[in-house]
Amino acid sequence: xxxxxxxxxxxxxxxxxxxxxxxxxxxxxxxxxxxxxxxxxxxxxxxxxxxxxxxxxxxxxxxxxxxxxxxxxxxxxxxxxxxxxxxxxxxxxxxxxxxxxxxxxxxxxxxxxxxxxxxxxxxxxxxxxxxxxxxxxxxxxxxxxxxxxxxxxxxxxxxxxxxxxxxxxxxxxxxxxxxxxxxxxxxxxxxxxxxxxxxxxxxxxxxxxxxxxxxxxxxxxxxxxxxxxxxxxxxxxxx
Amino acid sequence: xxxxxxxxxxxxxxxxxxxxxxxxxxxxxxxxxxxxxxxxxxxxxxxxxxxxxxxxxxxxxxxxxxxxxxxxxxxxxxxxxxxxxxxxxxxxxxxxxxxxxxxxxxxxxxxxxxxxxxxxxxxxxxxxxxxxxxxxxxxxxxxxxxxxxxxxxxxxxxxxxxxxxxxxxxxxxxxxxxxxxxxxxxxxxxxxxxxxxxxxxxxxxxxxxxxxxxxxxxxxxxxxxxxxxxxxxxxxxxxxxxxxxxxxxxxxxxxxxxxxxxxxxxxxxxxxxxxxxxxxxxxxxxxxxxxxxxxxxxxxxxxxxxxxxxxxxxxxxxxxxxxxxxxxxxxxxxxxxxxxxxxxxxxxxxxxx
Numbered sequence: 001x002x003x004x005x006x007x008x009x010x011x012x013x014x015x016x017x018x019x020x021x022x023x024x025x026x027x028x029x030x031x032x033x034x035x036x037x038x039x040x041x042x043x044x045x046x047x048x049x050x051x052x053x054x055x056x057x058x059x060x061x062x063x064x065x066x067x068x069x070x071x072x073x074x075x076x077x078x079x080x081x082x083x084x085x086x087x088x089x090x091x092x093x094x095x096x097x098x099x100x101x102x103x104x105x106x107x108x109x110x111x112x113x114x115x116x117x118x119x120x121x122x123x124x125x126x127x128x129x130x131x132x133x134x135x136x137x138x139x140x141x142x143x144x145x146x147x148x149x150x151x152x153x154x155x156x157x158x159x160x161x162x163x164x165x166x167x168x169x170x171x172x173x174x175x176x177x178x179x180x181x182x183x184x185x186x187x188x189x190x191x192x193x194x195x196x197x198x199x200x201x202x203x204x205x206x207x208x209x210x211x212x213x214x215x216x217x218x219x220x221x222x223x224x225x226x227x228x229x230x231x232x233x234x235x236x237x238x239x
Numbered sequence: 240x241x242x243x244x245x246x247x248x249x250x251x252x253x254x255x256x257x258x259x260x261x262x263x264x265x266x267x268x269x270x271x272x273x274x275x276x277x278x279x280x281x282x283x284x285x286x287x288x289x290x291x292x293x294x295x296x297x298x299x300x301x302x303x304x305x306x307x308x309x310x311x312x313x314x315x316x317x318x319x320x321x322x323x324x325x326x327x328x329x330x331x332x333x334x335x336x337x338x339x340x341x342x343x344x345x346x347x348x349x350x351x352x353x354x355x356x357x358x359x360x361x362x363x364x365x366x367x368x369x370x371x372x373x374x375x376x377x378x379x380x381x382x383x384x385x386x387x388x389x390x391x392x393x394x395x396x397x398x399x400x401x402x403x404x405x406x407x408x409x410x411x412x413x414x415x416x417x418x419x420x421x422x423x424x425x426x427x428x429x430x431x432x433x434x435x436x437x438x439x440x441x442x443x444x445x446x447x448x449x450x451x452x453x454x455x456x457x458x459x460x461x462x463x464x465x466x467x468x469x470x471x472x473x474x475x476x477x478x479x480x481x482x483x484x485x486x487x488x489x490x491x492x493x494x495x496x497x498x499x500x501x502x503x504x505x506x507x508x509x510x511x512x513x514x515x516x517x518x519x520x521x522x523x524x525x526x527x528x529x530x531x532x533x534x535x536x537x538x539x540x541x542x543x544x545x546x547x548x549x550x551x552x553x554x555x556x557x558x559x560x561x562x563x564x565x566x567x568x569x570x571x572x573x574x575x576x577x578x579x580x581x582x583x584x585x586x587x588x589x590x591x592x
Contacts, residue, residue, distance in 0.1 A: 050462055076464035084462075090455035092521070093448065096585040100249075101448040106464035111249075111445045111583075119247040119588060131585040154463050 001064065003028040003189050004049065004158055009058030011041075011048055011213075018044045020213035022058070026158070031190040033200040033221070036210035037233055042193045043085050045210065046160050049191075050082050051075045063157060076106050081156025085163045085193075087143035091136030095127055095146060098135050099153040106154025118153055125149040125179055141172050148176075152183065159183065161192040165199040177202050197225075209233070245588035251443065251580055259578040270428050274421040275411060282424050283492075288534050289427035290489050294507065295514040295526035296434045297481040302512075303521035304442065305474040306454035308361075310508050311368030312482050314352065314375045315345035317502035319483030320490035321379050327397050329384065334393070334401045335426070338487040345483020348375065349476045357471065369504070376502035390497025398494060423492040430488065434481055435579075439523055442581040450474065513551060517558050519565025523579045528567045 002025030011019040018041040026032050034042055047053035049060060051072040060068045067075055090098050099121060103114035122128040125145045130138065135146060144164055151159055161180070165173050177199050184190050184203060194200040200207070200221075207224040209217040216229045224230055274282060294312065301307045319341030326337030356367040380388045399415045403425075407418040441447050452460040453467045460467050486507070490496050500506070510533065518529025536554070540547040562569040571577060 052458055052462065072461040073464045073466050076462060082462050084459065088456045088459035090452045090459065092455055093451055094582065094584075097448060097451075097583050100583060101445065101452045101465070102463040104445040105449050105452075108464070111448075115247050115249050115585075119245075119585060122585075123588075128585075128589065131590065132582075150459075150463065 002026055002061075003063055004191070005059075005061040006049070007059040007061070009048060009055050009060060011044060011053065011056050018213050019048060019055075022210075022213070022215055024208060024215060024218055026189060026191060028157075028189055029187060030206070031184050031192065031204045033204035033207045034191065034193045034210060035195070035197065035200070035207060035224075035230075040210040041213040042210055043162055044213075046082060046162055046191075046193065049075075049160060050080055073105075076154055076156075077108060079155070079157035080160065081106070081151035081154045081158065082160040083144075083147035083151050083162055083164055085166075087140075087147045089135035089138065089143055089146050089150075091134065093135055094132050095135050095138070095142075095149075096122065096131040098146060098150050102150045102153035103155070106156075114153070117155075121149050121152050124182065125152070126175070140167055144168065144176070145179075148179065156188060158189045158191065161190065161194070163193055163195065165194055165196040168196075173199050247585060247587045250584045250586050251582065253577060253580055255576050256578055256580050267428070267432055271425070274407075274413070274424065279417055279420060282420055284534070286420070286424045286427050286492060288530055289424070289431040290485050291511065291514060291533065292431050292526060292530045293427070293434050293485040294482060294511045295518075295530055296431075296438055296523070297478040297485075298508075298511045299515045299520060299523075299526050300438055300441075300474060301478045303515065303525075304447070304450050304454060305471050307471060307475060308365050309356075309368040310365045310504070310512070311352075311356075311370070311372035312478075312511065313502045313504055313507040314348065314368070314372035315479045315482035316486030316489070316507040317372070317379065317498070318348050318375055319345045319486035320496055320501045321382070321385060322483075323487035323490060324385055324391065324393065324496055327393060328391070334398055334491045335403070335422075338426070338484055338491060341487030342480045342484035345486070346476050346480040348483075349479030352479075353472055353475045357468070357475075372502060372504070376498050379502070380498040386497070388498060390495065390500070392496075393491070393494040395494075398491060401491075420492065423488060426488055427485075430481075430485055435523060435527075439579050439581070442523070446470065447581065448583075513555055515565075516555060517565055519567035519569075519571070522565070522567055522571070523581075524571070524577075525565045525567040529565065532566070 004026040006022050006024055009019055009022045036042055044053060048055050051070055055068060059066060062075065062078055062080060096118060099118040100111060100114060103118050104111050122131055125148055127142065127145050127149055130142060138146060148164060165176055168176060173196060180203055192200060192204060204221065206219060207221045208215060209224060209230055211233050217224050217227050273285065298312055301309055322344035323337040323341040326332040326340045327334050352371045356364055356371065359367045385391050398419045401422065403422045404418045407413050407421045413421055449465045450470055452465055453470055457467055490501065514529035514533045515526050517532055519525025536551065540550055558565065564572060
């Protein structure tokens with residue numbers, strides 16, 4: 001049974017249909033990549049999965065339960081973790097406190113119970129040396145890592161990554177991919193929106209292509225990359 | 240492959256804070272005994288400082304920690320005070336009991352006020368709270384039994400027979416009028432200590448961190464499992480309760496009320512914002528420093544009339560331009576000193592120090 005299932009989900013902002021009759025499922029332990037041009041509705045799709053934006057029509061199920069009308073914090077408690085495309089750190093808290101609040105509130109545990117887990121995540125994401133600095137003072141790479149670390153702190157079953165590799169150098173990107181690979185290996189289901197295709201292809205088993213809010217293809221990466229739909233969108237080649 | 244076993248711990252208390260705690264406890268004891276060795280005028284000054292401190296702490300909790308910049312706190316001061324008057328005049332309640340009633344009335348008002356104002360964001364929220372305060376003032380001014388627009392007074396016998404007066408009279412030999420001041424002062428001291436401890440406790444809990452996360456980034460807070468709406472609502476109502484109680488207490492001591500005074504934007508919100516901003520928003524120490532500076536300025540400039548307000552405004556602008564964290568914030572970031580620390584510092588493992 002899929003851990004995440006979207007069934008004919010639609011969303012409009014005014015007259016613009018940003019999500020148009022989207023249906024797909026993600027199996028537990030899978031890693032799915034989402035690609036598509038800017039404005040295709042990728043981030044909106046995430047917001048619909050997390051509940052930050054409400055669907056107009058359709059159904060969202062997570063872990064066997066219908067969560068279509070469930071508020072974001074309850075979906076987080078159920079196991080949906082996410083990163084934001086533009087990092088959204090709690091700037092006046094330290095890096096460590098960013099994780100503590102996510103761990104304590106996200107997995108509903110006492111602060112004293114989450115210290116080790118938070119410290120461990122800081123080590124895994126390469127942030128431990130910055131543990132006690134204010135998150136507002138971090139650079140881009142570290143902000144991206146903090147997004148990832150904070151999402152992990154909520155102890156998610158499903159991790160939604162929104163362009164986490166964008167804007168990074170080649171070396172930074174490689175180390176991020178290694179981190180994500182180890183997270184995936186530990187059993188977390190991953191859905192990853194990314195423009196950096198080689199980073200994506202190092203992790204995901206399937207790719208989903210979104211264009212103008214519609215799913216125009218889903219399948220194995222090599223199949224998708226070779227498909228006429230993708231070539232048309234990305235390369236402007238007529239078929 | 241694995242390095243040495245790492246043990247992690249979280250540090251919140253510092254050596255300075257432990258010393259400060261002990262010093263604070265001594266100050267509270269000295270404060271409790273102050274009526275014995277402090278002249279009556281000075282006691283009234285202390286009462287003013289303590290009540291402004293409670294107002295400042297509760298506004299700081301709202302604006303500095305919950306990100307709710309209200310300019311309508313006078314609604315809760317005024318309503319608390321008027322309900323206290325109603326309790327004493329209409330229901331013959333003891334003034335100290337009526338103070339509690341004032342607090343509950345303010346908290347009750349905060350529920351519909353919050354439902355209205357929470358629909359607004361940022362500056363619109365501020366304006367919304369102001370509008371609520373004006374509406375409450377206009378409605379209360381229609382309350383004819385409590386003097387309508389011109390206001391009314393507390394009968395002397397009511398305050399002179401309130402709870403604890405006999406204790407103050409018999410134990411320390413105070414005259415009745417003096418005993419009223421002493422009781423009001425003690426209650427103010429109690430409220431100030433309770434407010435600081437309550438805010439400190441909240442900020443040291445995981446709810447305090449959650450509150451800070453909502454202030455820093457509402458959407459992200461929701462995504463990590465924080466019930467942002469509920470948390471803000473609780474803080475708004477709790478701060479209204481504290482503000483209402485202290486408003487009622489202020490007017491037990493003043494014993495004379497009018498809508499314009501009790502719902503004064505300048506006295507109960509503008510000065511309070513000045514205190515918090517000057518001292519340092521988002522810290523517990525800031526309002527304490529701020530209220531002392533505010534009191535000093537008031538004493539210093541009392542004879543200069545409206546120049547006083549100009550100077551206050553100028554100082555406010557200078558601090559906002561050059562020390563946005565307030566004077567305490569500036570001091571704390573230069574020296575690293577925190578008297579009431581709420582930071583969780585990760586120690587141990589591979590981390591130095």
